[in-house]
Amino acid sequence: MHIIDIIAKKRDGMVLTKNEIDFLIQNYTKGFIPDYQMSAFLMATYFQKMNDQEATYLALAMRDSGDSIDLSAIPGIKVDKHSTGGVGDKVTLILGPLLASLGVKFAKMSGRGLGHTGGTIDKLESIPGYKVELKVEDFINQVNTIGIAIVGQSGDVAPADKKLYALRDVTATVDVIPLIASSIMSKKLASGADAIVLDVKVGHGAFMKTEEEAIKLAELMVSIGRLAGKKMTAILTGMDEPLGHKIGNGLEVYEAILTLQGKGPKDLVDVTIEIGAHLLLDSKIESDFEKAKIRLHEALKNGKAYAKFLELVKAQGGDLDSLKNPENLLSKKLVEVKATSEGYIMDINALDIGKAAMRLGAGRETKEDDILLDVGLDLHQKIGSYVKKGDVLATLYVQDKGVEEAKVLVHDAITIGSIKKTLTLIKKTIK
Amino acid sequence: MHIIDIIAKKRDGMVLTKNEIDFLIQNYTKGFIPDYQMSAFLMATYFQKMNDQEATYLALAMRDSGDSIDLSAIPGIKVDKHSTGGVGDKVTLILGPLLASLGVKFAKMSGRGLGHTGGTIDKLESIPGYKVELKVEDFINQVNTIGIAIVGQSGDVAPADKKLYALRDVTATVDVIPLIASSIMSKKLASGADAIVLDVKVGHGAFMKTEEEAIKLAELMVSIGRLAGKKMTAILTGMDEPLGHKIGNGLEVYEAILTLQGKGPKDLVDVTIEIGAHLLLDSKIESDFEKAKIRLHEALKNGKAYAKFLELVKAQGGDLDSLKNPENLLSKKLVEVKATSEGYIMDINALDIGKAAMRLGAGRETKEDDILLDVGLDLHQKIGSYVKKGDVLATLYVQDKGVEEAKVLVHDAITIGSIKKTLTLIKKTIK
Numbered sequence: 001m002h003i004i005d006i007i008a009k010k011r012d013g014m015v016l017t018k019n020e021i022d023f024l025i026q027n028y029t030k031g032f033i034p035d036y037q038m039s040a041f042l043m044a045t046y047f048q049k050m051n052d053q054e055a056t057y058l059a060l061a062m063r064d065s066g067d068s069i070d071l072s073a074i075p076g077i078k079v080d081k082h083s084t085g086g087v088g089d090k091v092t093l094i095l096g097p098l099l100a101s102l103g104v105k106f107a108k109m110s111g112r113g114l115g116h117t118g119g120t121i122d123k124l125e126s127i128p129g130y131k132v133e134l135k136v137e138d139f140i141n142q143v144n145t146i147g148i149a150i151v152g153q154s155g156d157v158a159p160a161d162k163k164l165y166a167l168r169d170v171t172a173t174v175d176v177i178p179l180i181a182s183s184i185m186s187k188k189l190a191s192g193a194d195a196i197v198l199d200v201k202v203g204h205g206a207f208m209k210t211e212e213e214a215i216k217l218a219e220l221m222v223s224i225g226r227l228a229g230k231k232m233t234a235i236l237t238g239m240d241e242p243l244g245h246k247i248g249n250g251l252e253v254y255e256a257i258l259t260l261q262g263k264g265p266k267d268l269v270d271v272t273i274e275i276g277a278h279l280l281l282d283s284k285i286e287s288d289f290e291k292a293k294i295r296l297h298e299a300l301k302n303g304k305a306y307a308k309f310l311e312l313v314k315a316q317g318g319d320l321d322s323l324k325n326p327e328n329l330l331s332k333k334l335v336e337v338k339a340t341s342e343g344y345i346m347d348i349n350a351l352d353i354g355k356a357a358m359r360l361g362a363g364r365e366t367k368e369d370d371i372l373l374d375v376g377l378d379l380h381q382k383i384g385s386y387v388k389k390g391d392v393l394a395t396l397y398v399q400d401k402g403v404e405e406a407k408v409l410v411h412d413a414i415t416i417g418s419i420k421k422t423l424t425l426i427k428k429t430i431k
Numbered sequence: 432m433h434i435i436d437i438i439a440k441k442r443d444g445m446v447l448t449k450n451e452i453d454f455l456i457q458n459y460t461k462g463f464i465p466d467y468q469m470s471a472f473l474m475a476t477y478f479q480k481m482n483d484q485e486a487t488y489l490a491l492a493m494r495d496s497g498d499s500i501d502l503s504a505i506p507g508i509k510v511d512k513h514s515t516g517g518v519g520d521k522v523t524l525i526l527g528p529l530l531a532s533l534g535v536k537f538a539k540m541s542g543r544g545l546g547h548t549g550g551t552i553d554k555l556e557s558i559p560g561y562k563v564e565l566k567v568e569d570f571i572n573q574v575n576t577i578g579i580a581i582v583g584q585s586g587d588v589a590p591a592d593k594k595l596y597a598l599r600d601v602t603a604t605v606d607v608i609p610l611i612a613s614s615i616m617s618k619k620l621a622s623g624a625d626a627i628v629l630d631v632k633v634g635h636g637a638f639m640k641t642e643e644e645a646i647k648l649a650e651l652m653v654s655i656g657r658l659a660g661k662k663m664t665a666i667l668t669g670m671d672e673p674l675g676h677k678i679g680n681g682l683e684v685y686e687a688i689l690t691l692q693g694k695g696p697k698d699l700v701d702v703t704i705e706i707g708a709h710l711l712l713d714s715k716i717e718s719d720f721e722k723a724k725i726r727l728h729e730a731l732k733n734g735k736a737y738a739k740f741l742e743l744v745k746a747q748g749g750d751l752d753s754l755k756n757p758e759n760l761l762s763k764k765l766v767e768v769k770a771t772s773e774g775y776i777m778d779i780n781a782l783d784i785g786k787a788a789m790r791l792g793a794g795r796e797t798k799e800d801d802i803l804l805d806v807g808l809d810l811h812q813k814i815g816s817y818v819k820k821g822d823v824l825a826t827l828y829v830q831d832k833g834v835e836e837a838k839v840l841v842h843d844a845i846t847i848g849s850i851k852k853t854l855t856l857i858k859k860t861i862k
Binding site: 007011034036037038039040042043044047171172173 | 435438439442465466467468469470471473474475477478598601602603604
């Protein structure tokens with residue numbers, strides 16, 4: 001088997017075998033295939049795509065390039081969720097305790113990642129004392145005891161994917177659906193879960209700009225997961241504006257707490273409940289989708305979900321007192337952005353809002369960047385709201401950096417006009 | 432300007448500017464753009480192609496990456512020819528002296544190259560004493576004195592092309608017409624000639640297998656040359672069987688001598704005269720194409736062309752005595768390949784004949800290989816000839832290596848059957 005033949009085969013639109021894909025990934029990971037051959041292969045794949053079976057082989061080969069998590073010591077069905085990334089997405093922080101409060105096993109290893117804000121793990125670190133590093137043994141024990149653990153990635157998960165992603169990033173081959181799908185799924189398949197819900201974001205604030213692309217990506221990921229033996233669901237949700245109101249690490253923990261206490265914003269609650277209902281069914285705890293949603297709503301209202309959150313924080317060493325007044329997680333230096341005209345909020349450019357949070361220090365541009373946990377912004381308005389000139393559109397929680405830039409970004413991200421728009425949040429379910 | 436944007440632009444089918452192509456080639460040559468980005472660009476170009484203007488910019492940028500030959504000290508119109516490569520192609524050896532005998536300035540720098548046999552320079556080295564290295568000053572003086580010089584490449588011609596070609600070779604991006612055309616033309620444009628004839632070979636023994644592809648390549652090269660200010664002609668000639676009878680370095684010099692003495696095989700004479708006639712017109716020495724052909728035929732018949740060849744060999748230090756009996760240039764160890772059936776020669780697979788010559792030691796597989804100047808083969812039959820069982824099909828001139836393999840290759844390369852085929856040699860002229 002020779003790499004040039006594999007490149008030529010893909011270039012000519014032929015279907016690669018499992019052996020060929022394994023050869024490619026194994027030898028690339030070991031450094032036997034140089035980047036310049038892999039990048040030619042990636043560009044050929046940009047044009048010729050991959051079928052579901054090839055993308056599955058690729059995901060499995062990348063999973064097998066590194067460590068997988070063995071959750072077999074946790075009895076029953078383990079669940080996981082993944083979001084393709086949006087601004088203000090703090091669903092995991094709510095969904096985990098909520099599901100665990102109803103008996104679902106939620107064993108989550110999460111990355112830090114790059115982006116407008118930190119990852120789930122960074123957000124949890126804004127709670128003083130919260131330990132994101134547990135030994136695998138303690139991680140499993142905790143799930144067996146209280147039903148939930150959320151920790152940082154341990155081990156070297158899918159190193160082939162890391163190497164490949166870095167190469168795609170500099171060779172204009174990021175935007176290839178089978179490569180995106182295999183990249184995401186290689187890590188999900190290493191997570192040890194039996195049932196996975198994928199939240200595929202679509203809209204101008206998401207990686208997938210059109211519903212058509214998002215459906216393709218979702219269908220392919222569901223297919224990969226199924227071919228790998230997982231129970232899979234994907235939902236398409238809108239990212240036409242940020243999810244919820246608060247963006248930033250401590251700010252998102254704050255909004256998660258409000259939501260777990262039954263006081264969450266509608267869009268955030270709806271997405272969380274939708275994902276949760278699929279996973280309640282997959283866990284065989286409930287068999288009717290509508291009933292599952294009712295039970296989830298109840299758990300938010302009756303304090304059960306929040307109690308489980310406190311259990312989680314306590315088990316991982318977090319300071320419960322700090323949560324009594326979550327405002328304390330945030331910077332005390334506030335800056336307001338006000339409306340300069342009157343009318344309906346017609347658009348909130350989520351990417352620019354995310355960029356503003358990043359400029360304030362909430363996110364990392366490179367792996368080495370430090371992030372600030374107490375900065376970010378609170379959007380007081382959603383699309384469809386009516387505002388008068390001078391109304392506060394957003395409060396920025398700032399330290400010293402990026403304030404002026406963020407103010408302009410946030411102001412200009414919000415379009416005020418004469419039409420009252422309504423959005424569809426849950427656009428499609430692929431099961 | 433950023434390389435990722437240039438890759439993405441080509442990937443998306445857009446047309447690159449001169450600045451972008453210059454940026455790409457200059458920075459790649461200097462090593463500022465890594466191979467893995469260039470190979471993604473090359474694969475994008477495989478799919479999206481380049482238009483004539485882009486291919487011209489690419490050829491010029493590659494030419495400008497290294498040395499060009501300045502022939503301005505030679506008065507009048509300087510001519511050059513290039514063949515895309517075929518088995519048994521010794522046209523340059525004949526064409527140069529033939530044209531020079533009629534007053535054309537033939538200042539040729541030629542490479543050694545890889546292939547079934549050596550390049551023109553290797554072939555000339557089979558003449559004892561022939562010096563292929565001349566100082567540029569002496570090279571120019573010699574052309575001014577006797578009208579012709581054929582020497583090895585001096586200086587570093589189109590280093591960007593060398594680097595790019597090596598990368599294409601290992602990334603399945605060789606077979607891209609704009610890249611092939613720019614590669615050839617970058618070197619031709621560095622050669623200092625005013626008028627160039629391209630001999631584009633087509634057929635199963637050539638790089639271009641179909642006439643359609645060959646026309647595309649030829650038209651693009653002509654267009655590049657014109658846009659760069661050269662007088663251009665391309666002819667498409669068949670490579671359905673080797674050109675002439677003899678293949679190998681000394682053997683091809685031998686056949687060139689026979690041809691220069693008016694005793695050449697028809698196909699070889701026809702191609703040489705065709706190219707020569709275009710260049711006689713381009714040199715303003717003759718204005719009528721048919722008359723030009725007659726004058727060329729005459730120069731072969733009346734000894735003028737051969738006299739010029741002897742002048743060339745003498746000027747470059749070659750031993751004229753050795754040419755009195757050119758059999759002396761060849762190995763004395765002969766092996767015959769005989770027909771095992773009766774009928775018409777229906778096919779002579781030129782690639783396999785070339786491979787046989789290579790196995791005997793006539794060509795290089797890698798740059799470091801030594802070549803044997805006195806080995807090769809003499810095909811006694813051409814397509815359309817009738818043979819009986821036991822007739823000699825070919826004589827191999829051998830040393831110790833590859834004899835058995837070459838015998839089988841030559842025998843199996845020749846198909847004998849019941850149909851008398853005729854070939855069209857000059858298939859098209861693009862002017």
